[in-house]
Amino acid sequence: DQQVKQNSPSLSVQEGRISILNCDYTNSMFDYFLWYKKYPAEGPTFLISISSIKDKNEDGRFTVFLNKSAKHLSLHIVPSQPGDSAVYFCAASASNSGAGSYQLTFGKGTKLSVIP
Amino acid sequence: DTEVTQTPKHLVMGMTNKKSLKCEQHMGHRAMYWYKQKAKKPPELMFVYSYEKLSINESVPSRFSPECPNSSLLNLHLHALQPEDSALYLCASSQTRSTRLTDTQYFGPGTRLTVL
Numbered sequence: 001d002q003q004v005k006q007n008s009p010s011l012s013v014q015e016g017r018i019s020i021l022n023c024d025y026t027n028s029m030f031d032y033f034l035w036y037k038k039y040p041a042e043g044p045t046f047l048i049s050i051s052s053i054k055d056k057n058e059d060g061r062f063t064v065f066l067n068k069s070a071k072h073l074s075l076h077i078v079p080s081q082p083g084d085s086a087v088y089f090c091a092a093s094a095s096n097s098g099a100g101s102y103q104l105t106f107g108k109g110t111k112l113s114v115i116p
Numbered sequence: 117d118t119e120v121t122q123t124p125k126h127l128v129m130g131m132t133n134k135k136s137l138k139c140e141q142h143m144g145h146r147a148m149y150w151y152k153q154k155a156k157k158p159p160e161l162m163f164v165y166s167y168e169k170l171s172i173n174e175s176v177p178s179r180f181s182p183e184c185p186n187s188s189l190l191n192l193h194l195h196a197l198q199p200e201d202s203a204l205y206l207c208a209s210s211q212t213r214s215t216r217l218t219d220t221q222y223f224g225p226g227t228r229l230t231v232l
Binding site: 034 | 147149159161220222223224226
């Protein structure tokens, strides 16, 4: 059972426009959410996170929105740049699950291509 | 500084070899992790160390043996691996939980392992 879902395997966006990557989760115990960016054959790079006590977090061109009632979060990149082309993973964790709170549950990723 | 380093970058080994992967961080993080990632899949958690003690073992075969000699170092000893163990092995670290909220995991660049 996939607890974190990224239903779009790929997304293409023109340079300068907004990229919106979506993520849905099913486990209501999740209270911390992260986005990672990954280039081929490299480790994931942390981009931005949000805790369940917030509904928005912004860092430069990146904004993450959390809708707890819909169990949905999204990453907005504005403006999109060719260097943003990578695979983006959504991840979630549950801080009150004991030893399990160390575990990140990842989605399958969305490949973003920003076209110059 | 959010750097996690891993050596070697690439490793090719036979099924009878013994080798080790190394991971180092100097961020004062007391939780360290090993993940395995296959192509086009999200990272899969293997082990978690918290305060140099093994906290989680995700039913990993005994041919993978983790070791945490001190708070900055994490090793993964490999012996009698199978070709299906070929993957990108990622190390990560995070603060341990002093508040209710989960802490961000920072990943190293990975070791690309090929088992012949």
